[in-house]
Amino acid sequence: MSQKLNAALLGASGYTGADLMRLGVRHPNIDFTVLTANTHAGKPVEEVFPHLGGVDLPQLQRADDINWSELDVVFCGLPHATSQQIVSEIVKSTDRPKIVDMSADFRLRDPAQYKAWYGNDHVDPQLQDIAAYGLTEHNRDAIRSKRIIACPGCYPTATLIALLPLAKASLINVEALIIDAKSGVTGAGRGLKQNTLAAEAGESLSPYAVGAHRHTAELEQEIGAVSGKEIKVNFTPHLIPMSRGELITAHLELESGKSVNDLRAVLESNYQDEPFVRVLSEGKMPSTGMVRGSNTCVINVFEDRIPGRAIVIAALDNLVKGSAGQALQNFNVAFGIEETTGLSQIPMFP
Numbered sequence: 001m002s003q004k005l006n007a008a009l010l011g012a013s014g015y016t017g018a019d020l021m022r023l024g025v026r027h028p029n030i031d032f033t034v035l036t037a038n039t040h041a042g043k044p045v046e047e048v049f050p051h052l053g054g055v056d057l058p059q060l061q062r063a064d065d066i067n068w069s070e071l072d073v074v075f076c077g078l079p080h081a082t083s084q085q086i087v088s089e090i091v092k093s094t095d096r097p098k099i100v101d102m103s104a105d106f107r108l109r110d111p112a113q114y115k116a117w118y119g120n121d122h123v124d125p126q127l128q129d130i131a132a133y134g135l136t137e138h139n140r141d142a143i144r145s146k147r148i149i150a151c152p153g154c155y156p157t158a159t160l161i162a163l164l165p166l167a168k169a170s171l172i173n174v175e176a177l178i179i180d181a182k183s184g185v186t187g188a189g190r191g192l193k194q195n196t197l198a199a200e201a202g203e204s205l206s207p208y209a210v211g212a213h214r215h216t217a218e219l220e221q222e223i224g225a226v227s228g229k230e231i232k233v234n235f236t237p238h239l240i241p242m243s244r245g246e247l248i249t250a251h252l253e254l255e256s257g258k259s260v261n262d263l264r265a266v267l268e269s270n271y272q273d274e275p276f277v278r279v280l281s282e283g284k285m286p287s288t289g290m291v292r293g294s295n296t297c298v299i300n301v302f303e304d305r306i307p308g309r310a311i312v313i314a315a316l317d318n319l320v321k322g323s324a325g326q327a328l329q330n331f332n333v334a335f336g337i338e339e340t341t342g343l344s345q346i347p348m349f350p
């Protein structure tokens, strides 16, 4: 495709919005004509994000008077609950733009599950029928055909890339999954929160939402779907004093007669042609430092000393593969654009 598509980015003054502009502004098929914000509406982007100074972008505006039918794509980096209201309005007003949503509003297919985990009734549960779960490597057909693409949460992106092939191949006991996860503070968004202040998050590693994190529902939905079982996952996230990056450690029980070599073989064969998933060679440790600023997810599989068990570790950048990068990857798939377009950055080091 050579033409530019008319794009809006809602929530452009947030962290995912910032990275979507950083990556999208050099994408040959994206023209950002509308950028929205809430408290920052009316400001030039440069005033909110000095690192985007000198880049040709429209001023931040409220989402009030947008002609949705002039747009080809709407990227959405809004808080959950806010996102569903505006997406419902867009879908009712026109059948034109595709919507690539980074919030949690269209990830859970069952409205009762949505209410149970997020606390509010979904304003338009019918929209689930036109939404695809946007884990790119595992759902391209739906991403191509559906109107709304619900990008997965950052933790589920890493966890599902690592575990879905193993669950599909019946190599692991999906009823005994233990996931330990760690994220940099940008995962919590740009709004002021006490626990992400440098004085409180710095020099401290803290678990949160223990036994109750919302991403548990996505993991149970997606791993349950490929294994045909209703499962319960043990998932514990931690906040780490760094800006971006995320790492998950999955403690696994092998199915009888299966080995770590079987796990490695399945991960390698699943991902050998994937541009953004790297299964590392034996013994190499995944780390957030290996993927910083890139759309890559790195994985490796390790023996556990305990017979019949294995450990799988995956790392990604929460603002790229965990949100804005995956959103762009999904946009490419949805519009039939070469999937790596705009996403070929090498990770930053150090």
Ligand SMILES: NC(=O)C1=CN([C@@H]2O[C@H](COP(=O)(O)OP(=O)(O)OC[C@H]3O[C@@H](n4cnc5c(N)ncnc54)[C@H](OP(=O)(O)O)[C@@H]3O)[C@@H](O)[C@H]2O)C=CC1
Residues within 6 Å of the ligand: 010, 011, 012, 013, 014, 015, 016, 017, 036, 037, 038, 039, 040, 041, 076, 077, 078, 079, 080, 082, 102, 103, 104, 152, 153, 154, 186, 187, 188, 189, 190, 191, 318, 319, 322, 323
């Ligand atoms: N951060 C991450 O690593 C990830 C985030 N996500 C999800 O992506 C979405 C965006 O996250 P993130 O960028 O971190 O969030 P931020 O808090 O950094 O940004 C939120 C954006 O939404 C705008 N906004 C907030 N409230 C309203 C409202 N009531 N009406 C209109 N606009 C509003 C803000 O505007 P203003 O600044 O002007 O107030 C800002 O532009 C969230 O749903 C988040 O859960 C998903 C994966 C990873």
Ligand SMILES: CC(=O)N[C@@H](CCC(=O)OP(=O)(O)O)C(=O)O
Residues within 6 Å of the ligand: 080, 102, 103, 104, 152, 153, 154, 155, 183, 184, 185, 186, 187, 188, 189, 215, 237, 239
């Ligand atoms: C460190 C931190 O707070 N991370 C966020 C996850 C970011 C994300 O993926 O958020 P959504 O599912 O809300 O889109 C959290 O745990 O809620």
